[in-house]
Amino acid sequence: MSGHGVSSNEIHQKAERALQDAHLQEAYRSSTLRLYTHRLAAVEEVPGFQALRQRGHELKHEVIENLDFYLAQFADSVERRGGKIHWAVTAEEACAIVKQIAEKAGAREVVKAKTMVSEEIELNQALEAAGIQPFETDLGEFIVQLSGDRPAHIVAPAMHLTRHDVSDLFTRKIHSEPTDVPEKLTAIARKALREKFSRAPVGLSGANYAVAETGTIVLIENEGNIRFCTTAPRVHIALVGIEKLIPRFADLGVFLRLLGRSGTGQKMTVYTSLLTGPSRPGEDGPEELHVVLVDNGRIATLADKKMREALYCIRCGACLNTCPVYRKIGGHSYGWVYSGPIGALVTPQFTGLANANALPFASSLCGACREVCPVKINIPDLLLHLRAESQEKAPIPQPKQARIAERTSMRLWAWAMRRPWAYTMASSLARFGQRFIARKGWIREVPAYPASQWTAGRDLPALAPKSFRERWKEISDK
Ligand code: SF4
Structure with a gap:
């Protein structure tokens, strides 16, 4: 695998290479434009969309300001329904917990749904080192895993590749016939993955939302692979960043209406799975549910009253698609798993300011991200705050002349x-x-x-x- 660790301070060198690559430029241009225009059309259809954004903002504010209360409530709710809660302060702890559960289940293979937290903690590398083979089952993540790269976008991990690139990759790595037809490429991936679902004893997912009131893990997707990962294997592990909580089940409607429209321009994604505890007698589904609540820099973000607003993010990717900087330099230039405007905010928080002090400056502060954010995070304002902090605590070395x-x-x-x-x-x-x-x-x-x-x-x-x-x-x- 390439790209271990954080290389966010190389943003200028990486951006320069990306700008010279006409093929890459076209891949980003066409994909971001498609998502951007689909979002515009989807949002226009909803009367009161601005009020919905405001409600999303208020609900995330409520959770983040009372995170201790809602975390305790969520943990109680999960355990009452027969699930097990694990607390991970660091990435290493989170990897060790997953590894232990997988080993206890006798797993040599783990099927994975798309989860950015697993990218963040470098879970695949940790599992491989322990002799456990992780298989990404989301099409974009499957492509990224085959190419030994990191996701280039929160929602569309393989955004940097065209279908011709994917065809070449499949031909090289899984010896399929070359084809440029997206449906055929999907069928090739599906065939390669199908048997893994029935074989692996452990399935791993993230969580789009975790409902404190009921202990429900909410997962949304378009491909159906998440439902497979969380129901076919005997053991389900959900990796959940602690900011993913929402207070009540009734609040879910607000976020479901915001997320699909903002992320991909869909009214709703194709599948919405609500998982509350492991399977009960007579039901299909996993016998064990383990929820790993991951801190990894989030509590430190919470400690900064200004920056805690960054934890409202529901990872829709809209700010990336609209950002003139992201569209040109692409996701990999940001040097870690989160890119675009939200990456420029959370990477310095989660990995330490000195590792990513160049990122807050990678913005024109045009405000386009703030305009599209479904939970109304004031991204430019937070970037300015981080710039000041960077100058104070971890200034970027500059030649004397400059x-x-x-x-x-x-x-x-x-x-x-x-x-x-x-x-x-x-x-x-x-x-x-x-x-x-x-x-x-x-x-x-x-x-x-x-x-x-x-x-x-x-x-x-x-x-x-x-x-x-x-x-x-x-x-x-x-
Ligand atoms: S900051 Fe807002 S627009 Fe960007 S990914 Fe998060 S929720 Fe979406």
Whole structure:
């Protein structure tokens, strides 16, 4: 497997490589655009969608502010229904718990439904090291596992690959006939996975929601593999991040209406499974249910009053699909399992600020993420908070020349902003100067440092031919 550990501070190098890769750019462009437009259409159909978002926000606020109470209530509810609760403070503890349960069940193989928490704790690597083979059964995760990579997106793990790439991968790894037809590719994966479900004694899932009131694990999906993983094997293990709780069963409707529409633009995903305890006499399903409640940095996030809002996230992926930075640099540039705007928030929290202090700066702060977030997380605001914290506690090393240039330009800017005549003069000079380098409204290359650093990676929009004040005056004078 590639990509052990966190490499989030290499975001610039990785982003640069991604920007040079036209094939990758097209894969991200087409997939994010599809999800983005589907979301827009799905949201428009719902009267009162904004009120629904507000309700989602309030419910997550209620849970996160009273997490101790709801965790205790959830644990009681699960155990009352015959399930077993395990508490894992770290990734290592969570892996060790899963390993022990699998070993006790005599498992040499484990079938897995899609769970980002298992990616986060690097469970596959831990199981493999213990001689237990994990099989990913979600199509995207299956593809990612075959390619030895990490998910590129929270909802669509193989977003970075086109169907031609997947066909090549299947031909190389499972010796199938080449085909570009998505249905045929799905059938190939299904055939490769089918027998694993009936063989593996342990099935592992995550949880989209965990209902404190009833101890219900809620899983939503489109493929049916989660239902297989959680019902066919004798033992079901659910890995649950502690922020996944919702208070009451009646609140579930709010989140089900928000998640499908925001994530994939569906009214509802195809399957919604509600699992409350292991099977009872006369029922199909697992004999044992183990719920592993995972902290792994979440309690530390809770300790920061501002940042705890990041724990409201329901992992819909909408902020990734709308983010102009994610769309260009792709998921792997973020250097860990969570990418895009939410990745820039939670990676520094879960892995330590020093490991990911560049991420809060990987944003244009345009606010598109805040506009689409179904639980109204104020992502730009939290990014600004993290930027300040990063500067204070784990500043990014900068060459002396860049430090001086940044400080001087900020001072000049502040000076000019307080003196309208200086600002007007500087703008006029800049407008005059850009005549020599701007073409069709864009500046492709500035020859002098520090602006040359900016144009080395991107184009700069040229200043408008007339300032706002000049245009305002023209209109008023008419
Ligand atoms: S931050 Fe909001 S938009 Fe982004 S994945 Fe989480 S819930 Fe979805």
